[in-house]
Amino acid sequence: MQVQSIRVGIVIAEFNYDITYLMLQRAISHAEFLGAKVQVILKVPGSYEIPLAIKQLLKKDYIDCVVALGAIIKGETKHDELIANQVARLISDLELEYEKPIGLGIIGPGVSHEQAVERIEEYSTRAVEASVKMAKRMKKMEMISSESTVIIE
Numbered sequence: 257m258q259v260q261s262i263r264v265g266i267v268i269a270e271f272n273y274d275i276t277y278l279m280l281q282r283a284i285s286h287a288e289f290l291g292a293k294v295q296v297i298l299k300v301p302g303s304y305e306i307p308l309a310i311k312q313l314l315k316k317d318y319i320d321c322v323v324a325l326g327a328i329i330k331g332e333t334k335h336d337e338l339i340a341n342q343v344a345r346l347i348s349d350l351e352l353e354y355e356k357p358i359g360l361g362i363i364g365p366g367v368s369h370e371q372a373v374e375r376i377e378e379y380s381t382r383a384v385e386a387s388v389k390m391a392k393r394m395k396k397m398e399m400i401s402s403e404s405t406v407i408i409e
């Protein structure tokens with residue numbers, strides 16, 4: 257089953273930009289590798305602002321899926337956990353509300369700067385991989401009318 261090219265929106269937090277900038281580069285190159293088109297790159301101040309930006313992208317017909325990129329590094333308090341838990345929850349809610357996949361490429365909470373750097377490649381490529389894969393499968397699901405058993409992969 258042939259599916260048209262997947263159109264991706266990327267939301268990237270500028271906080272810890274030394275890390276998230278590299279995540280953005282990895283995400284773009286991995287999307288290209290998968291044959292997906294990066295349609296919009298939307299920058300936000302910090303990870304806490306990611307859900308609102310995602311919501312704006314999900315409303316657009318020309319966006320099939322979104323990738324969220326951020327790095328929430330541990331400070332002296334549990335503020336990192338508050339941000340990360342809230343953002344992850346809202347991202348899940350948005351996925352279900354708009355029925356479009358969102359790849360969670362947000363490093364943390366609980367990580368040091370060094371641990372975050374080590375995770376740049378893995379988190380960014382995994383988020384792109386998952387969102388594009390899910391978007392393709394959702395499109396295939398829409399095309400299916402048969403009552404016989406189908407495997408969508």
Ligand SMILES: Nc1c(NC[C@H](O)[C@H](O)[C@H](O)CO)[nH]c(=O)[nH]c1=O
Nearest residue numbers: 269271301302303304326327328329
């Ligand atoms: N400490 C980190 C933040 N903090 C900033 C918040 O995300 C937000 O921009 C601010 O509270 C204003 O609303 N953001 C990250 O992405 N990573 C951090 O480690």
Ligand SMILES: CC(=O)[C@@H](O)COP(=O)(O)O
Nearest residue numbers: 329331332333334335336
């Ligand atoms: C996650 C943050 O916003 C971070 O800067 C908070 O640091 P702290 O826990 O030292 O207040």
